[in-house]
Amino acid sequence: MPMKTDMVTLEQLLLDCLKEGEPVEAARFAALTPDEWRALVALAVTQRVSPLLWHRLKQKARGGDLPQEVAQTLQDALRQNTMRNLARYGELRALLTTLNREGIPLFLLKGIYLADAVYDVTGLREMNDIDVLARTADLARVAKALAERGYTSLQPICPEVTLKTCHHLPRMIKAGSAAFEIHWNIAGPEESCSVNPEWLWQHAVPVQVAGCAALALSPEALLLHLCLHTSYHHQFAFGLRPSCDIAALITRFGPALDWRTVSDQAVRSGWQRGVYLALRLAHELVEARVPLEVLERLRPLDMTDDVLATTRAQIFGDKQIAASISSPFARLLESRNLFDKIRIFGQRVFISRAAIAGRYSVPVHSRWIYAYYPYRILDLLHRHCHQAKEYHTSNIALRGTVGRADAIASWLAAPMPQQKGSSADSVFSA
Template sequence: MHITNRSQLISYLTPEQRLLISVCSAEESIGRAEVRDLLVKPFSWERLILLSERHKLLPMLFKNIRAESVNFPIETPSILKEKFIVQTQHVLKLASEGIRISNILNREGIPSILLKGPFLSQQIYNNDALRPSRDIDILILPDNIERVNEILRNEGYRRVYPDFELSKKQKIFYQHYKNQYAYRNPHNGCLIEIHWRLFSQKILFPTPTEQVFAERQELNMAGSPIHVLSKKHCFEYLCLHGSLHQWFRLLWLRDIAQLLNDKENHLDELLINAKKNGNERPVQQAIILSNLFFGSPEHSAITKSNNLVKSITNFAVTAAIGSEQKTLSQKITRLRIPFYKMKLKRNINYKLSCWSILHPNFNDWKRVKLPDSLFFLYFLLRPFIWFYTFYIVKKKRES
């Protein structure tokens, strides 16, 4: 699939995809102007709602459909409102718990930044319930990992990722090559991911974590001060996050469109900053895609994008409008992902780091227990454990 303009993209979309994108576009955008025409054409509410859930756009779909219905009668199925209420209640629960944990960390002298979810939603949409989320993401400084681990345990949380105690070498390896632990509270059901850097690959976002904290932005939520990424770091982080995941959720592109529509964000400065970090390709890809899908502003530097940027952009278009199962597959086809990721940056060390799929992980350590003195054997065993896990074991379960 080779897409060069929005009209061409639209021709590939189903009626439900086209309607979802139009309804969720910014109020004054070209896409939003098409909503009423699309609503009178044949489409399936069931498929539209399923699609909005896949792309995490259901709250925005409900909110904007309701806004359109003020002057244009729209009969919506009750299930849409029911799902909106359930998702909103869950997000508000996460927001409340995130603020509570942030306040506890603050009292203990541990700085933190709340990422994504309701906190990003409040930052860029001025509405904490527009972004569905399954967990609370908190960024901390690496030196505070053990202290935060202890605090969360005292608050009733248990680590579930990894869900066993790591040996000394496993912990060193994991914290060097990975960037997060996950904790769940069995009493309130909340899941918290603690990050000690923004990405597993350090070279992907070379700005020191200390600088990210020094430039963080303060917000007020529910009467409490919290900290989020600065607009500059937020934009680059979201571009990188979406690009790594091939933009298979349209909410991520809608976030980019929202930031680009904010006149306080000067695109030239954002591009310069991204280039300093070697991240101009993911940022260019994000800007092109947000323009294709949501009609966000174009930029003269982007219209002259090279063939590599066009290649990764078309790869992402296929992921965004194609099958989610194919994008998330753990089978041998997953090997196409490192080749895609290698195109995101020029740096040779980054390209090598894209093959972390070959690294042993905690699932390997859990399945095959070796003493630290034999840790090196995990590298040799990795392909065999992977094949056994995703083909032999999975086949047995399915049968």
């Protein structure tokens, strides 16, 4: 049966279902054809929110409105993700037990903490891997503890190189288990949203996860991290899941959340654009309970409806394409200036010796390291040539994704216009 409902309407139905406590009329479900039901479920799967969708429908007492096939698919998604997450917590517990015995503190970041401490049920939050953070002096020991449990790295682990070029060690993998990513920071040293690692440790709070002691970011610092990750790091290519994370965190910590700290830190650190856009979208898409005065305080003067529409379109765009497009590559494709293209390509080729060493597993002080720069050119051409060709032919989805990624990255990187009443007390006066 053909679809009577367009994708924009299905997107809005998914959003309304994900809103906590928001009723959804039974007539909206009754009007869906079997193909539209399948499209709605496929949309939830693509957005990595199918377990959460089933949970919200049950909360709204709408589980009975679903066709049996759809209900079973969503139930299976929640059950399977719960089993995956429980297995991940088993691996995490083994690591924490070893490190706690040696007195090595470990931060839990993003999904592995959110699924346990923020969401109502462990299986509601999907995750790709397990992100942890340690002090720079402890990176090698954490990696060794994982190696003792059968994890291996696809690249040699060299903390001295990593500290200069990245904010985490190469991913460590084990067959049948989720990968671990060991961070020492939440942003790279050259990123626009760079962070002093000591700021993270100053905002550490003790937590119990998987029956073991660990550390997590304070609610305010965690909220900022979620905003930075979805905006500056990924230009909103991760879809709806970050907005759901933000909404769940605000619901979980409620009145205890210090919005003045969030706002002040965003302005002081130059994160205002990314934090504002992430909070605004979470508020508008899934009704995250962001105080309106906070949004007004953070709103850049050059914020427009076009920025919001472009970002929303990226959230609902092709996830596979978006994940494969870096900001420099998007800028290179979108630029109409030949010299600008040459400059961008040159910056991508002539990266630092430490970056070459980390990427191609060559000793940083090797005299052969310069031979890897020609190889770097071939590597970039091999990885991006096909997409560049597709971009310049007829791939409309790719062109749209690239254009939006470049527009979002450019807006996030633009200097903040002078704003009246920018002092911290202008909104939070007594």
